[in-house]
Amino acid sequence: MQESPCCLRFGHLLPYSISDSNITDFTNPSTFILLGIPGLEAAHVWISIPFCAMYVIAILGNFTILFIVKREPSLHGPMYYFLCLLAVTDLGLSTSILPKMLSIFWFNSRVIDFSACLTQMYFIHCFSVMESGILVAMALDHYVAICHPLRYSTILTNPIVAKIGLTMVLHGGMLALPYPFLARQWPYCKTNIIPQLYCAHIAMVNLACADTHVSSYYGLIVLFSVMGLDLNFIAVSYIQILRAIFSLPTKDARLKTFGTCSSHLFxxxxxxxxxxxISLMHRFGQNVPLYFHVLIANVYLLMPPMLNPIIYGVRTKQIWGRLL
Structure with a gap:
């Protein structure tokens, strides 16, 4: 079964094609084999260098954010609490993928237990949904700070911020739960080879010997309910923010106020x-090699955990000053 991927983070990954030579006569294997980057196996060690660098930057950057916010009392506010939650989410997302990825690159450790594969799949989707929700919460923080500055401290109290954070965590955990549950119930009798560096949901579903439309439909539901609604909410928030900014009397005031939103926008x-x-590439780049799809899919998942601490560390004066 082929699917048109729309968003790698929320279940619709790559439309893989497994050749007949890989089909074997077995049912429900206890392990799967992560193929890595098909066609670039000889260059795995070299490819591991930028991926390892991304992981190191993500670990150091996000732990630095957590350390600075914890140590600096002036940063104990809603915006920085959401930033800490984003840092924890980014650490979880990158750690769900990269250790196994690097073991494939460095030690050719391609075998992964079936239960471990389902666990990795769950956490990838869980942290991805959480990250999207946290960006929405941060947009709400900017909206209240700019559009209702006098009521900011009464609207975003610590209990409210804690409830929003808990909602984001539960939201991600509950939406990701059906992915491994559905994947576990399918019978597998084609092959146990996954042409990826991690246990992608749609890649596993394509190996099943059953009607898996329910998994495809659920992936689309999550895509539109998470990515669609979240982006719409952020867009509406920024429309209101821009209206408030343009009503300010001076250009300097407008630029200064808009600058407070720049980190979140980036x-x-x-x-x-x-x-x-990636969506455009899959629609119009049918001749793009499979290894390029795999590389881009992994970069897409691993880029935000690396970039977010850099963006907020450089663009946020309080964090940058404390770091210096």
Missing amino acids: ATLASNIPGLF
């Missing part, structure tokens, strides 16, 4: 523009 663009590029 983070939102870093999370969504690659997805748009």
